Amino acid sequence: MANDHPEALGSRVVCQIGLVVRDIEKSAEAYADLFGMEMPDWSLTAPEERAHTRYRGQPTEGRAKLAFFQLGNISLELIEPVGGPSMWEEFLETEGEGVHHIAFRIEGMDEQVAMLERKGMPLLQRGDYTGGRYAYIDGTPQLGVILELLEND
């Protein structure tokens, strides 16, 4: 990806809005009703030994149930924390239900994470999924929101 601004995020396209919810089936039902769409199935994130989940630097058993609504060219991700400490659980405990992150599809995860750390936006959590990896970045003091970086292979 060409990047004319090496000290800028490698994407300006929000590809996803992620919401932490208490009960994924109940929330998915409300969204399906709102949009007149089918109820999506939910899936469980992989365990730590496969996802290599690191929450504030430490391996964690924290996982989540995920459900997606494809809305035009944005996906709405519903996230119900389960199983142990994670940013999702921390967010639900401190903020309650609501928008957890806005996501950008990038290339060069380590470089982008390092660039954001130089801007004073530290890494909160990272992990792998089939075909790619994600990182949550704490942009709340400057941007009012957590950023998610998504990199597919």
Add this chain to the structure above:
Amino acid sequence: MANDHPEALGSRVVCQIGLVVRDIEKSAEAYADLFGMEMPDWSLTAPEERAHTRYRGQPTEGRAKLAFFQLGNISLELIEPVGGPSMWEEFLETEGEGVHHIAFRIEGMDEQVAMLERKGMPLLQRGDYTGGRYAYIDGTPQLGVILELLEND
């Protein structure tokens, strides 16, 4: 707009993410730096006599400074409350800085507001802008987020 689901929102496309911030110039600078974009100018919403702003049913002198970043086909709206009571001010006081709403472009404002009220999602604030009108709907108990409806003439 064709709507196969009369009891569903007339759009599935998120056209905007709105964030309430404390200092619009500081936040706009952080976003401009993040994306490698120019600092946008901010503008002030119209006064009540032109915008017909109704906050929880009552006319209000509450206004806001607004600044926009065009990101692909979503706009990011930064909102700094000024001048009096409003959903923006209420949100900043109760939630702090963060994502205030996700917005959908619809047709038939009164019908859509009534339909959402039937789903238990009441109107929080409405107003006019040049060429159109907006409404904030309280979707937080069911959806975890405030919805904004935008209707252009």
